[in-house]
Each structure stands twice: as structure tokens, then as C-alpha cells.
Amino acid sequence: MKNMFSNLIGSLLVLLFLYSCNKDSTVPIPSPGLVSVLTDAKPLPAGSKLLMEGVYHVTSGSEMFGDYMVVKWNRTSVMFANNNGKHFIMQAGHLDSVVFVQGYWRDGYSDATGLCSMIITREEGGTTIVTGNGAQKIIILGAYGKDSGLPDQPLRLEYLRPFSDKVKNSKFYILAHRSGGRNSDRLPVSENSIAMVSYTEKLGTTGVEVDPRISRDGVPFIYHDADINTRLTQKGPLAGDVSAYTWHELSTFVRLIHGEKIPSVEELLTYVVDSTQLRFVYLDMKSADAVPAVIPIQLKALKRAKDKGRDVMIVVGIPSTDVLNAVLAYPDYQNVPTLCELTVDDVRKANSKVWSPRWTLGTQNNLVQQMQNEGRLAICWTIDTPSWIQNYIETGLFNGLLTNYPYVEAYYHYIQE
Amino acid sequence: MNIRLTLFFFFSGTMMMLAQQQVPRDTFDITKSAMQFPHHYKLFGFQVSAGLSMVQPPKDLLESTYQAPLVNIHATFGLPCNFSLEGDLSTLIVSNQLALGPRFSYLYKNLGVKLGWDIAFVYGQLKQLGFDNSTKVWMHYPNLSVGYKLRKMAFTVKGEMVIVAKSSTKSGENEVNVSKNFVNGGTLALYVEQRIHKNMVFVFGVKDNYVKEYWPVWMIFTTFNRYYNIPELYLSWIL
Amino acid sequence: MGRIKTEFTVVMVFFTLVAFSQQKDSVKVRLNHYTLTIGAGWSHYIDNLDNGDKDIRKDFAGVSFKFYWEPEYRLSLGLETGYYKLFTTTNQIAPDTTYHVDRIVVPMLLLVRMRIIDNVYLGAGMGLAFITSKVYGAGENLVTKTTSMANFELSVAYIYPLSKHMRVGGEFKGFHFGNLNDWMYSLQATFAVRL
Secondary structure (H helix, E strand, C coil), X not given: CHHHHHHHHHHHHHHHHHHHCXXXXXXXXXXXXXXXXXXXXXXXXXXXXXXXXXXXXXXXXXXXXXXXXXXXXXXXXEEEECCCXXXXXXXXXXXXXXXXXXXXXXXXXXXXXXXXXXXXXXXXXXXXXXXXXXXCCCEEEEEECCECCCCXXXXXXXXXXXXXXXXXXXXXXXXXXXXXXXXXXXXXXXXXXHHHHHHHHHHCCCEEEEXXXXXXXXXXXXXXXXXXXXXXXXXXCCCEEHHHCCHHHHHHHXXXXXXXXXXXXXXXXXXXXXXXXXXXXEEECCCHHHHHHHHHHHHXXXXXXXXXXXXXXXXXXXXXXXXXXXXXXXXXXXXXXXXXXXXXXXXXXXXXXXXXXXXXXXXXXXHHHHHHHCCXXXXXXXXXXXXXXXXXXXXXXCCEEEECCHHHHHHXXXXXX | CHHHHHHHHHHHHHHHHHHHHHCCCCCCCHHHHCCCCXXXXXXXXXEEEEEEEEECCCHHHHCCCCCCCEEEEEEEEECCCCEEEEEEEEECCCEEEEEEEEEEEXXXXXXXXXXXXXXXXXXXXXXXXXXXXXXXXXXXXXXXXXXXXXXXXXXXXXXXXXXXXXXXXXXXXXXEEXXXXXXXXXXXXXXXXXXXXXXXXXXXXXXEEEECCCHHHHHHCCCCCCCEEEEEEEEEEEC | CHHHHHHHHHHHHHHHHHHHHHHHHCCCCCCCEEEEEEEEEEXXXXXXXXXXXXXXXXXXXXXXXXXXXXXXXXXXXXXXXXXXXXXXXXXXXXXXEEEEEEEEEEEEEEEEEEEEECCEEEEEEEEEEEEEEEEEEXXXXXXXXXXXXXXXXXXXXXXXXCCCCEEEEEEEXXXXXXXXXXXXXXXXXXXXXXX
């Protein structure tokens, strides 16, 4: 009898323990160690990068990574993406006419990851990539591993074709949620942080959505939830409504889950304009009170971008009638670039540049076309399942999709013929 | 005097025994009233319980969405040859699961074993708050229960496999059918059944759902391909 | 004869008393009781703060209030509330600027309690918790509130009956407040009125 009760209590405690073990964690980025061939390699010129880009056929390793991959360079690295969420974040350089590609792969939908090391020999595309001469067929040969184990599984990619003209001429926006990725996807940096804005380009992102709020003393900052909680922040002494605190208190006492400070809207926009190649920022207003404070910062950042010759669209999001009314109350609101998530009538009322319906309402091609005929864009949010992403890209008419998995969206976008 | 004393004690003793007989003896046996504990259910006997499940989904799945307890109705129906049928309805209004399946129970002294296989249908629909979604999922729950009983109390450990057979999701005008046929995980639960009032039985349970996809949060369209431990506290009253 | 009558009368009275007493103990025994319990004692916060806890106070006095329905067997169902201060931190952020932060919790739990052996009970609870955060110092006096939806309690109690209607005892209990992942335990003396 006593044992029974001990077992009961034991089970309860075990369950409580298991529950406490569900804390979000980060999938560690595998490290190749101190010695890397890339240390001595020279960076590839911009022209070489363009030659590498395209659609590849996976001839070895397809059971893991599918039959096709797209290869696309970004500001800091080269991304290989497939249709099931597995993607490679790689660095590349050359020694003579041999191209070395090293980095890691990650399954965005699970915690699987591993190292990857690849090479393009001088006979199988290296010479063409490095010198720009000749028309060698590119073969990328290498191996991948699991976790921090050495790459020992064969991987071979054959260049199939360049991106289609449709893709090259498209201004399709691959928008990443919460400045580039959610905490629940176990990325190495925190959602809605400047570090995430920097990181997300590696994932194929061309624009970001962020969540502005306003502090008690009137400083707009980026933070998703209404309260301070352990999903978003390291555990600290403050709790409750995040907007009840001053900017100084938030900066002093609150650290995001990976230790970053909460960014102000101004800090984040300045970073986007000055330090990234992102083309779109969607300020998804979490509070109507923040609208009058955010718009001047938005306009200042747009001017800064224009002065620097940067083609970046920064829009104030209108997710609710409260925010709509706040926008309509702003002087000269017709000339404030906005994105409206409400009805198309509301879009017209606010003269929004972008209509952004929730993806769960369907592709709504008729309405999308109406908006586009009026010179507006249509971008839907937030779509994550690969089959839905494929469906919306293939059958929808949207100018971009907001997602938590930009590499999947990138795959389905860049592989279009 | 002796005769009188004898008469006195005999008479009063008899009266006392008679009085004792009027006291209803507590013949309660948990075996007859339990639902989770494996036993030979009364032939064509029907039992039903109503209760609540408090669940704490992980932050990955829940984020800032609303949380509410699951309302649960559980029923058993006795069949010949130690077979029985069990049904279970759990609802969160926007998400509902109906499970039904046969059981075979074997009781040896205080130990009971029950084998079963449930087929479950999950239906969810949400057309408010910017959603226009519905989901239909078919699932299998092969299960095994092992119980130990005292006279008035029973302890049952129940394990289930959770297999997703087919799921279909509709969003707006688009419908995507995904037949998955994959093992979604398993559950392990401990139930304690005992009387609470008169001969009615109260069931207290703790359950761990070790699963990838958790049916009550279907509307979030989770894309995570990883296992979570989702604890559940179960309180139910056998009516 | 008169003596026999007297003896017969005594026997009948005795029988009646015995029969009546049996009836009182069994058939008309009261099946339901209701208990109000007040507890007061020490509480300790298990510090799992990642930052801001250099100067933290974790031990405080706390109170609890419980209402139980006690049917005739081992199980009882009840409701519990209380008032606990989880911690106070002191943060000096500049030579002349010091902030204090208090976190206070008021749980509102549904309880299930079971008598294990005489006077010893195990309990489990689940429900809501209302969490208040107070920030004060340097001209600041800010109160924010948040609600935690998934909270659990486990307890073990010793309850001694002083009289038909009064109980005293002690209770050790552990809490988990889900929203902010706070853990706390408490040892309280309890006084109960049983109706």
C-alpha cells in the first residue's frame, strides 16, 4: 500500500519534471573545429557567385535532402534549400580554381543538424565559376554528417539550370516572421532582435516582419507579446505588461532569450538600412498608441534608405481597426506607406500600399488582382506548411508570403520555371 | 436471579444482534464500479463518467493563444467473453475528438490487464478571428492497461500508441489532404479510482502525452517535427 | 412480579438505547462535511532567475485559505487561495539609483485531497494564479499584473482533530506557476473548522 502511494507521488513528480523539460532550447550549430580550408581560401567574386546560383539535381543524398535543391547567395553566405525544410548555410571560397564550400545543414521543422563539406573541382565547374570562362557543368561533391560528427554521408549535386526568367524578373518578397525567425524554431538568436535581422538573410529572407510596441515613456520598441514572459526573455525580476515599463527599465532589466537587448524601432530600422540587403520591413503594430511615435521613425528610415540608394520598403502594418483609426488620425496619412491586414475597403480608405490577408482565408486571387490593378501589393501571412507554401506560390498571385520558414519559401520560389 | 440474569443477557444480546443486522454492511467493491481498472465489465452494463483534463501544451505550440480545460465524457459497455467497448469524447468546442474501440480484459485476483484498440476521429472548425479553417483527422490508439486493486481503490497504468492515419485540412477555398500514416508518439497515464460519495467513484489521473502533434491545438497548424512531453491532469466522476 | 416488570423495563430501555445508538452511527451518519482551513507559515522561492537576482530575498510569510467538501470516504474536493510573496530583488543600476522588485502570487486552485493513513493527507491542485509585480525606488512605483493559466500544487498534510468541529495541523506544499516558470514551497500551520 505504501509503495502504491510512493509510486503515485513519484509519477506526479516525474510528470512535473518532464513538463519543466519542455523549455525552449537552441539547436547547436555544429562546428567543423579550428582547422578549415576556408581559412586560406579567397572569397568568391560577385560574378562567380551568380554562376553558382541555380537549380541542382541531387544525385547522391536525395533520400535525406530530396531530388532538387536551389542554391542562392545572400549577403554573408550561400544557402542550399530543398522542399522539406532542410537547408544548408555555407561559406565558400576558392584556392586556385577549386571551390570549397563548408558549413552546416539544419532541418527547420525538427532539431536535426550536421556538418557539411563540399568541393567543386577545377574540371567540374571550378574553373568556370572562378574565372567566368568556359561552360563546364557544375558538380558539387561532398559529404554531410549528423550533429558534430564528421561528414561521412555522400552528397552530390549536379547543376540543372539557372533560375528562370520569371524568377529573375520577379520582385517576390520572401518575408520572415518576427524579424526573421521564431524562438520556437530553436534558432541561435532571439526573435525580434537585431541579431535575428542579421541572421535571417542566411535563410533566404528578403524582408522581415517585426512587432512594434511603445514604452510608458513613449519609445517605440520591438517585442511580440503583451507581457514579459519566459518564452521571449531570459527569466528576470520584471513581469506583467511590457508597455507599463520605461525604455530605461526595459533596457536595463530585460534580456531576450539569447541575451540580446530589446531593440528600439529606430535601432532596428537603422540596422536594416545600413547593414543588410533586406528589401522590406513590415512593422506589425501591436499597439495603436505606438502609431504616432512609429511613423516619424519610419519616414526618417525611408529617407535614410533613399539617401543611401537602398531600395527598401518600410510599411506600418494595420492589423486592427484601432490601429487603422490611429493611422487615419495621423496628418497626411495618405502619404505614409502602410500595409493593411483588414478588408480591401479599409486598404483603400488608408491608401495602403500593401494588402495583407491572413493565409487561412485562401488565395483570394480575385481580390489580389483587384489590389494589384490599383497599384498595390498583396502579401499574405503567416504560412508555414511546405505543401501550403507550394500551393500558394503555384496557384496564388501574391507578391510575397510571410513565413517562419523562409528557406522553404525560397525553394518553391526559385525553382519555378 | 441467575435465570433472570441469563434471560437479561440473552434477550439484550439478541436484540443487539438484530440491531446490528439493520446496519447496512459496506459491500462496496471497486471492481464493479471502476472504468479504467481492467475487470470483467457487467454484461451489457453501461457506465459513463464526466470530467475535465487540464493540459499545459508547450510554449512552442501554445504561444499566446487561449487555454481552456478539455471537457471529457468516457463510457464503457460490457460485452460477452470479457470483451467490452469503450468510447471517449473530448471537446474544446473548436476541436473535438471521438474515440471508440473494443477491449479485452483479464482479471486475476487483484491484477487486471486490458488490451484495446481505439479509432478516433478529430474534427475542428474555426471561422472566427480571421480563421476559415477546418480539420479532419483519423487516428488509432492501440492501448494496454495494467491495474492493481484494493477493495475500495484501484490503480491503473495505461499506455497508448498514437498513430495518425489520415488528416485533411481546409483553408478558405483550398483543401489539402495529407495522408500521413505515421506513429505520432505515445501516452502513459496513471489513474487512481476510488469512492468519493455514496458508491460513486472519482477518477484522478496524470498523463504524459509524448507526441509530435497534439490534437487539441490543431488550429495552430503546427509544423514542428519533434516530440513534446505534454502533461495532463485528469479529474472525472463516474456517474 | 414488580421486580420482573422493572427488569423487563430496564432490558427494553437498554435494547432501545443500543438499537438507537446503532442507528445513529450507521444509517443516519452524516455523509458530508465542509471544512474551512486557514494556513500561515513560511514560504521559500526556488530562485531560477537568469538575471537581476544578485540581491534577492526568497523567504517570506504566506497565508492560505481552503474550503473542502469532505464526503464520507478518503477523498475530498476543494478550492484554495492564498497570498505569497515569491521574492524581492534589489538592483542598484547607478550609484544613486536603486530599484526594488517584488513578485507576489495569489493562487486560485481546484484541490483533490486523499487521506492516506489516519490524519495524513496527500493533495494535488491545479488552476489559476494571479501574479503581481511591484517595481519601486528612484521615484518609480509601478504595479503590473498578469494571470498564469496553468499552475500545479502538490501537498502533504498532517491534520489532528481537536474536537468535533476543530482541526489543527501542518502542511508542506510545493507550487509551480506556469506562466513565469516560478517554483515555490511552503510549510504552514493550519487551523480548520469542520461543519
